[in-house]
Amino acid sequence: MLGAVESGDILDLDITGVAHGGVFVARHPDGGSGPGRVVFVPDAIPGERVRVRLTDVGKASFWRAEAVEVRDASPHRRPHVWRQADISVAPSERPGGADFGHIALGHQRELKREVMRDALQRIGRLDLPTTIEGPLPVQDQDGSVSAEESADGTRWRTRISLHVDADGAVGPFAARSHRVIPVADHPLATEAIERAALRASGGSPGRIDLVQPADGHVRAIARPEASRPGRGGRRTAAPADPRTALDVVEERVGARRFRVDAGGFWQVHRLAAWTLTRAVTDALHAALPEGLDPEAQHLDLYGGVGLLAAAVADLGGPATRIVSVESDPRATEHAGENLAEWVGARAETSRVDRYLRTLHETASAGERARLSRGAIVLDPPRSGAGGDVVEAIAGIAPAAVVYVACDPRRPGPRPGHLLRARL
């Protein structure tokens, strides 16, 4: 029988697996007869033996710990790409947001594939093949590569958020905390964003978003904290300075250009818009070997400024009928402009669940038939599409569904539909 275990205890544990959310799994014997209590540990790698400090032993189902030293290192360990996030730094001084930076790039992908496989099997009860690829190199029309991933997986963020605390300190939050810690570099950000981040100075407490669109110039969007606390007593970011947030910038995907508000949604990784365009195109090719029917009705749900609607419409040609559905009216306005070359393309401002409910209630037999011959692409925010939306899509029974997901654990499609995930 082991003595009582408390927060602050130091233990050596074997890391046996990877979990969702950038943490790893160890087991503590805990006096029980089963496989032991799950302990979630960041900054480790499966196969390692790690010295940890327990930080939360209050829950019956799992505990949390922080890694303080590697006792037996994995061959996949490398010095963290963000020196300040390295295991040699005190856990409270490590910045968050680069959870796999201590792992060789190829092995990071292998671990993400494992997270995805586990989510599909355990939560979705789906036994589907899972593959993880890196971002695709962007090729110009002559076949030359104009942008590709760095060898160590750094310098990809075209958008970052910094925080300003009450003393005017500016920086990221420390891992798993809301404490601002100043840092000396930002290796995941593009070099221009890093320069702007290191120049950023305090001001009112809140957030500063740095955005580098295709023209290369960095925009700084100040989002000071609202003066009154929001729900739950937490202070929320007030609306951004409208002059910068509503500044219209241009993004490029191959030869195609997209207008978007500087403070509006655009994919963060500099190769993501291109990679997702290619992934959706490939998935539709595979699902529709006869080709996309331009006369059918296609939908791009959670469409933003029309990135994936353009990918679908490129496949169907100039007459493709597609509706991009998006809740932000400014994004919808841009989607209307970005999709102007397709006469059958429309952008609608609506919540997706309401749009699908109205469609269900009002669509004529002809519209239903066109929808069932069409493709539905959906790319919801991290919270997922939700059961109602997934049920509504299943009710339409379209010819193909491509689900682009930030989080593999959120409600997804049913067996038989195609799944593509962004990790």
Ligand SMILES: C[S@@+](CC[C@H](N)C(=O)[O-])C[C@H]1O[C@@H](n2cnc3c(N)ncnc32)[C@H](O)[C@@H]1O
């Ligand atoms: C992950 S982004 C995808 C945008 C687009 N597919 C792209 O890749 O640029 C999700 C989008 O859904 C929008 N959104 C969030 N909740 C929504 C809802 N309930 N109904 C419609 N749009 C929503 C957000 O404003 C955001 O533009």
